[in-house]
Amino acid sequence: MQLVPEYRADVKRVERFNFVARMTHWGHTVTFILCLLTGLVLFLDSADWLAVIFGGFSGAGLVHRIAAVTLTIFLVIFVIFDFKGIISWVKDLLRFGKNDIIFVMKFPFEFLGFPVKMPPQTRFNGGEKGNSMLTPTSVILLVLSGYIMWFPAIFPAGLVRVCYPIHDIAMVLATFMVCMHGYLGSFHPGSGESFWGMWKGTVRDDWAQHHHPIWYEETYGDKANEKSE
Amino acid sequence: MANLTNLYDVSKCTACRGCQVACKDWNQLPAVIEPFRGNYQTHEDTNADTYTIIKFIEHEDDPAEDVTWNFIKYQCMHCLDPACMKVCPQGAISQTNWGAVIKDYDKCIGCQYCTYACPFEIPKYRKRDDIVTKCTLCYDRVEEGLTPACARTCPTGALQFGDRDELLERAQDRVKFLRANGFPNATIYGKLELGGLNKLYVLTDTPDKFDLPVNPKVPGQITFWQNWVQPYFGWLIPLALAGSAVSFVTTRILAGKHGEHAEGGHE
Numbered sequence A: 001m002q003l004v005p006e007y008r009a010d011v012k013r014v015e016r017f018n019f020v021a022r023m024t025h026w027g028h029t030v031t032f033i034l035c036l037l038t039g040l041v042l043f044l045d046s047a048d049w050l051a052v053i054f055g056g057f058s059g060a061g062l063v064h065r066i067a068a069v070t071l072t073i074f075l076v077i078f079v080i081f082d083f084k085g086i087i088s089w090v091k092d093l094l095r096f097g098k099n100d101i102i103f104v105m106k107f108p109f110e111f112l113g114f115p116v117k118m119p120p121q122t123r124f125n126g127g128e129k130g131n132s133m134l135t136p137t138s139v140i141l142l143v144l145s146g147y148i149m150w151f152p153a154i155f156p157a158g159l160v161r162v163c164y165p166i167h168d169i170a171m172v173l174a175t176f177m178v179c180m181h182g183y184l185g186s187f188h189p190g191s192g193e194s195f196w197g198m199w200k201g202t203v204r205d206d207w208a209q210h211h212h213p214i215w216y217e218e219t220y221g222d223k224a225n226e227k228s229e
Numbered sequence B: 001m002a003n004l005t006n007l008y009d010v011s012k013c014t015a016c017r018g019c020q021v022a023c024k025d026w027n028q029l030p031a032v033i034e035p036f037r038g039n040y041q042t043h044e045d046t047n048a049d050t051y052t053i054i055k056f057i058e059h060e061d062d063p064a065e066d067v068t069w070n071f072i073k074y075q076c077m078h079c080l081d082p083a084c085m086k087v088c089p090q091g092a093i094s095q096t097n098w099g100a101v102i103k104d105y106d107k108c109i110g111c112q113y114c115t116y117a118c119p120f121e122i123p124k125y126r127k128r129d130d131i132v133t134k135c136t137l138c139y140d141r142v143e144e145g146l147t148p149a150c151a152r153t154c155p156t157g158a159l160q161f162g163d164r165d166e167l168l169e170r171a172q173d174r175v176k177f178l179r180a181n182g183f184p185n186a187t188i189y190g191k192l193e194l195g196g197l198n199k200l201y202v203l204t205d206t207p208d209k210f211d212l213p214v215n216p217k218v219p220g221q222i223t224f225w226q227n228w229v230q231p232y233f234g235w236l237i238p239l240a241l242a243g244s245a246v247s248f249v250t251t252r253i254l255a256g257k258h259g260e261h262a263e264g265g266h267e
């Protein structure tokens, strides 16, 4: 059984994610999962077995904090070194429109593997736009509430108290998204080349045309070529 | 087992702070010296090495009268329904069958959730051991048949220790007496507050005159977190995992039916 499509270097490929975007994405993936596992130790009522992996509860607390700081550093790197990328990402999200709504409504069928015809998508399709809004928002909430929970003495008590449910709600929302996102970004057959876009940086030219025609046209299509000439 | 309680009668207290010293002595706590703040109070609040303090509170309600000067012993109230116990992610806090709320310091990881769940913010973080500490109602003494160190020391009988129901009756009588003898606002504290406290107070005036919350409540954010978010919300995660697993299977079955995706993925 094939998990992800074969990486083909012999066909024409176009760039999808630059180095900074890929490095910080995978950095976030690792630190997020570490934070999640060490956080669940406290969230779940009986997770002693999980704590053992990190050398007990204090070990888990330490790993949570180290991973949290590393996660924050990756966020800062992303903002400093790919600010332009973030701006164009946000601009793409703001293009959320009719095609995206149709995409999201039809997506459950696509998700299960029924053949569906999707309207043309921009750089990020409707589902990716949703993920791009929800997940980073939750992560930012996790970071803010997390530091307040870490140093409760320097914040007002009422603020510390709201941070507990916020940290938990954001954790659940982000993890809910990441569980499906991780699957969609790898083993879901419909996502095709996506994984290589995030892993190696490039996707097959024909896939890009199929999946993100508007983006392809604007970036690599005739119009874009005319502009650059 | 019936609840064993401390009854503290403000009207008999001379603020000698014997209880404060006895507490330090029994629990082998180092002295904590705080700067002078212009009154007799030794510590601004309880701290990780000071489980009980005598608060000195000055009130000037009626400019024609003198300043009223109240003092009160302050420590963990050993709530009958303790919020700290509910939030503790380690189950380090428990309640003895006679009503003391105690902590197992081997389990405590110093997260300080209890500090902020407590309506009185009593438990305090002790940095050197990375734990959060508070009054134990001297459960280690009581279980050996002794009275708490503070109650044993008290020279005036302001602190008594015994059966909660009996002490409540005694407190009620005392309040009646005080009301008839120049303290019309005298009241009991701890009978009903937060569903009952395992520390009872006889006050000569309303609780606010003693820096106590008049109608203490477990903070709403804490109830929301513990009663709704913690038990139910997390189920979204297994739902997402299950959904992905289902899709993993169905996509592959359906791909067999409809034929493989075209080169480079489909639309």
Ligand code: HEM
Binding pocket: A031, A032, A035, A036, A038, A039, A040, A042, A043, A060, A061, A064, A068, A069, A071, A072, A142, A143, A144, A145, A146, A147, A149, A150, A151, A167, A168, A171, A174, A175, B089, B110, B111
């Ligand atoms: C900058 C980022 C973060 C910081 C500073 C942070 C900090 C904290 C702190 C201080 C605690 C309190 C428990 C303890 O003392 O160990 C905590 C708990 C927790 N964290 Fe984080 N965290 C961060 C990110 C995350 C992320 C990304 C996740 C999961 C995806 C997460 C999940 C949790 C969970 C589940 C708990 C337990 C909450 C409970 O007891 O109900 N945290 N975090």
Ligand code: HEM
Binding pocket: A016, A025, A028, A029, A030, A032, A033, A124, A127, A128, A129, A131, A132, A135, A136, A139, A174, A178, A181, A182, A183, A185, A186, A194, A195, A196, A197, A198, A199
């Ligand atoms: C579990 C393993 C993961 C895999 C296999 C994975 C894979 C991918 C892939 C292939 C893309 C590019 C999609 C595209 O072509 O546009 C992507 C984008 C993205 N990833 Fe991940 N990812 C993982 C975990 C995470 C985590 C933990 C986070 C954040 C906490 C995250 C946040 C994002 C965001 C915000 C995007 C851009 C929006 C989107 O395309 O949905 N990813 N990921």
Ligand code: SF4
Binding pocket: B075, B076, B077, B078, B079, B082, B083, B084, B085, B101, B117, B118, B119, B120, B121, B122, B123, B134
């Ligand atoms: S007074 Fe605070 S620390 Fe003491 S039992 Fe009640 S909630 Fe817990």
